[in-house]
Amino acid sequence: GSSSDGAATEGGEAEGSGYRIAMITDSGDITDMSFNQTTYEAAKAFSDANNNGDFQYYKPTEDSDDARIASFENAVTDGYNVIVVPGYLFAKMIAKVAPDYPDVTIIALDCSEFDFKDAGMETLPENVCSFTYQEELAGYMAGYAAVKEGYKKLGFLGGMAVPAVIRYGFGFVQGADAAAVEDGIESDVEVNYVYGGQFYGDDAITAQMDTWYSNGTEVVFACGGGIYTSACEAAVKVDGKVIGVDVDQSGTIESQYNVEGLCVTSAMKGLAATVNTTLTDLFAGDWSKYAGKIENLGIVSGDDPSANYVQLPMDTWTMKNFTVDNYKELVKSMNDGTVKVSSDTEAMPSTSIKVKEFDNIH
């Protein structure tokens, strides 16, 4: 709303911080059950708690840089000066607007160094910071855990093949491979690998999952927004299992499908936490910590897995053969560098287990 902007701006400033937070969605909506939604919820929760709920999201009219820039300028015109943008797609927008709007703070998620380079920005200006995650680590943990837990026939169902999803997937494959090699069961373990081409389930994806599960797949890592529904749909018919992504999805999944133990575990990344801490620091006047930086977040503690930006949920642990202790061990060895995970997104990691790649569903 344009008419009340003036008042709102003053209201925000009266608050003291002078910061007004807005977010822009990438190609999905804020209800994508993925990073848009997580970011939205985190930013909104923060604003509710610290800024009188003065918060708005902006949805570009289409998936283009032009539209994203339009949303940005729209938000700025509405008086917002802290803009949170989730997704690598925003690199180009940032390259365009950050220099023009030095007073506006931009917090980017998932935009990597390469994305910025691609966009023609070698270094970030002071008003921008970006966070990327080592999803491959979370994927690795999930894959490793699944095989250790005793699953031999695994599946990976990605959403769209975007960098974060690919990292999750390749990590998952590497983890499963490592576990199989350790146990000497390489020949028994198999991973079916496919991208659904979208972040929500539909009949074609469900059908694909049906063929997997009915041909013996035991657990599928459903990696991308709402795409888990297709995996769950097929899983419940044959008592199969799924692995969630981004956040601990066991609650959502199990209550939705009313099947206990349907979700074995989830490969999580700390999107919400990042948003929250960054905003907190910003409001506390600690922006300098972040200014112009790109942080690649992953494992920071070998001892306390829950402090890490990538992890498996320990609160809702259900795995039996692979215990919390086993998990802690794994994290430790990942932290100290004994276990190395490639973050390459170009080619499928070479493995000793069999990885069967399928054509993208859409």
Added chain:
Amino acid sequence: MEKTSFFKRPAVQTLLASILCAILGIILGYVILCFMNAEHAAEGMSAILVNFFKYRIASTSTLMKYMGSFLVKAVPVILCAEAILFAYKAGLFNIGVAGQYTVGIIASLYTSLALGWNWFLCVLAAIAAGALWGFLAGLFKAFFNVNEVIAGIMFNWIGLYICNIILGGEKCMNQSKSETYEIRDVNPSGLLPGFMQDVFGGNEYMTIAIPITIILAIVILVVLNKTTFGYELKATGHNKDAAKYSGMNAKRNIILTLVISGAIAGLAAGLYYLTGIEHFKIASSVPGMGFNGIAVAFLGGLHPIGAIIAGLFVEYITLGGQYLNTNYYNPQVADLMISIIIYLCGFVLFFRTILNRPGKVKVNANAEPDNTAKKAEEKEV
């Protein structure tokens, strides 16, 4: 020969009726906003209507930049509408515009990204691809009597999947990002030349697509109304048998019409994607542009110039959606408003009859049913 009074002119009446639809649609949109959140409805409505003019305070150059984007984005839907109305005048309902647009995307992006061609050739490729797709549908229609609607629907899907295969390949698509490469980076010569970018706040997407669209609309207008070719096409559209009787080649005309219509649709894709404004992503359903084109064509009263106005209007409201305060409304409300307006366009005929009370030609109860008769209404462009 007496001159028909201004308000009795069909074109004027269509225009008035369309405006009436738009106003009614906006009123209904307001009612919907009230329904969702009465307190902020006025504010919401004004946000949509003021649209990018909100930048008028910020700076003229920003305003002009958004004006530019607005024009750029209206191009494809206007051209799709032209494609549809062109075929419609010739008695063909080219629902295949969606597919022809899709193959236009394939051709323009493939030639630009994978082959590194110059923009001009890329545009030609897009036109050729659309034309080919139209040609195929025309072939099925002319030689196998396959209803053009069903052939169009089939070719839409085939086009979509081919598009997914070709543009999904490594040459065009950045595999790790699931979207096609940036033409600017890969092949700058594949981008359309700019057009008055300075006037439009340095908007890099302002290209010759805009004047081409306008020129094309005028050309279509002239072709349909002034040329022997248009005369033939419309005659075929109204009455195939009479066209045959008078020595016109009906099969050739069917195919030619769909080829041209397809070419325009292909051009629409080329002129949009070659600005570099949008990337292609793997899609699971046919791009909606062709279908929106149907709506715009009718909103514009099936008049080539009307289509421009209608296309701009629809795009304006679409863009307006993003200025709604998302705390009160979701941006999809704008789509709802547009669809209501388009639905109301169905009543244009009715509004026109009201405008036109005396002297209205009635269809006769004894008239033989005649499939070609349905096009009687939009006889006069």
Added chain:
Amino acid sequence: MLLLIQYTLIFSAVLILVALGGMFSERSGIINLGLEGIMVFGAMAGAMVMVLLPADASRFTIIVLTLLASAVAGMLSSLLIAVACINFKADQTLIGTALNMLATASATVIIKGFNTARSGGTDFSAKLDYVRGHNAFMFSIGKLQLSWFIVVAAVLLVVAIVFFYKTKLALRIRSCGEHPQAADSVGINVYAMRYIGVLMSGFLGGLGGIIYICAANSTWHFDYGVAGAGFLALAVMIFGQWKPERIAWSAVLFALFRSLSNVYMGIGFLHALPISGTVYNMFPYIVSLIVLAFTSQNSRAPKAEGIPYDKGAR
């Protein structure tokens, strides 16, 4: 293989119902391009009922109420076509297209509102989860998973065939699609018949909508509409030459190929072929184009479809 049968059956159910809907509408003289939109409305209402029914609702209640809601919503939305095209002589092509746009847009807005209200402002997605309702429809024979939807579709198909060929009403509806003046001259109310035709398409299209979104899912994102299923049904209808029994087998053919594209990876030898999945996706369309090329020579749409009926100067 089992999966192939399963998916073929359920897709056939969708296509048969929606195409039959289109058939009745066109037989009465109204081209119904809005099937897609009708499906969305039907799906939305059915899904909402499934979501809203109390947890202890019996299976029977769920099935009946869901189907009822879908059918009614389909009919209500088809009224948008009927009023515009029959009373106001609007262009049928335009209205159909508009209804499709209207359906997706309003379903998005409505479901968002619905979710927001229901969740107290925490969920504002355009998505509905109806796992429990969906399960109520499922049953299996041996290893074959079936659903009541298939049964309903089969029954309705038989009813439609009998109705179409044996009843007085159908004869009258058909006459209005061919030669409304003739129908009028023997005292048949053309407007009423067309209303009935369109409402039937709403009824069947609405049911088709709920079946479509339940075919393999128990969650639906209404902002994505029904992804062209309505247009596919339209193609099936033309393919079936506006005759119910032919529509039935055309639908099965289409459904078979479509299912094949979805599950071919589970069928060893097909997956082994060096053919991309996308090619399988294209298959139903290519095959039907070829078949159409051979069968369309004498195909004929209802003569008066698309032409608004005007009683003259009355």
Added chain:
Amino acid sequence: MEDYVIEMLHITKEFPGIIANDDITLQLKRGEIHALLGENGAGKSTLMSVLFGLYTPEKGVIKKDGKEVKINNPNDATDLGIGMVHQHFMLVDIFSVLDNIILGSEPSKFGFLTKAEARKKVLDLSNKYNLKVDPDAKIEDITVGMQQRVEILKMLYRDNDILIFDEPTAVLTPQEIDELMKIMKDLAAEGKSILFITHKLNEIMEVADRCSILRKGKYIGTVDVANTTKEELSSMMVGRNVKFAVDKTEAQPKDEVLKVENVCVKSKLHSNDSVHNVSFNVRAGEIVCIAGIDGNGQTEFVGALTGLDDIASGKITLCGEDITKKSIRYKNTHGMSHIPEDRHKHGLVLDYTLEENMILQRYFEPAFNKHGIIKKNEMRKYSERLTEAFDVRSGQGAKTIVRSMSGGNQQKAIVAREMDRNHELLIAVQPTRGLDVGAIEYIHKEIVKERDAGKAILLVSLELDEVMNLSDRILVMYEGEIVGEVDPKKTTLQELGLYMSGAKRDDRKEAK
């Protein structure tokens, strides 16, 4: 007091811009055949549509058996026992004969059709009135004559006793007309009352008891047919005397213009040829007529000749040039003019304006086209010249949408167009179908003028009067073959009838 079953008193019906019926009074006696006569557009069909409930009149009352009634729709009419055979048949093409007859009054149980019952009733009626039909045939497959029987059965099936026939004979063969006349007389004898619209005075003289005449929407008068003459009727109708015999001199045939050799056309319906080995010629300055009962291959032959249909074998020569394989466009531009049988299907683009229709085969000629742009002014001038010369009347002149013109004027427009085009051969197929005597007289005169101007004329007609009056030579076509050639001055209607019914045939050696 006379015994009137129906009285239409002071009926006025207006259409936008035109008063189709202006204070018309029509009284129908029980058991009479009452003819309604008037030029094209005089308002006959409109008046009948009012009686049948299709239109509501602005003024006037209708009385049935002396009591005032309101007829708002065909149902009301049916309830009053009024039935109508429409000028343009109201039959659903793809339905069977039976379905068409019962439509609207279907016998049914619980909504299900009980056709057996209906079939029996229909067969009884068809036997009783000698209206032979095959109840299971589809309308699109049967002849026009048969379709008419279906229309009559529709009325009888509904037990109507006031029967309206709107131009029933315009589409019938002489034999069928005779049959119909007989049926009408039988029906009248049974006490049914009949309103009969026709442009053919012979028919009125033959069957009608009384005749009411309309002119330009106004009531002129009612006469007892027994006490009147054709001449009187026609002068009442058009307001002047009409000549029935065509004024023409002896033909002066010159060079051969059209030569047809062994033309065969494959049938679309069955395996036999629909046109078989047809050979003849037409010379400049003569009118050659192909006579025959409808459905004996005339339409197919003309189709092959003009290029609308495929020709299987044979040769067609026009002015010495072989045009067998030439396109329609080529024939059009090389001396062939064609007044088509079906003016709505082929002759006109109904949604085009009159002027646009006038240049239908000529729009690409330099006279109307410069660099692909149509010369609108030339088109307008041309159209105005033609419409004036041929007295084509239309509401808004050159800009009138042809759909809104009356059938007679539509036909005149076609005739004007075809006559004015540069041609050596004029093919006129049923050029006067459905037209009033005034218009017929006019068109006949034009055709003779053409002949005298040295054009070759090929006339195809079902109308025996026309055939006898107009032609210089008559070829009779029977089952796709030319079975005889006669000289109209030396033959009789009887002889012609024998040829046409296949009872007689010449063993023509390969003609010249």
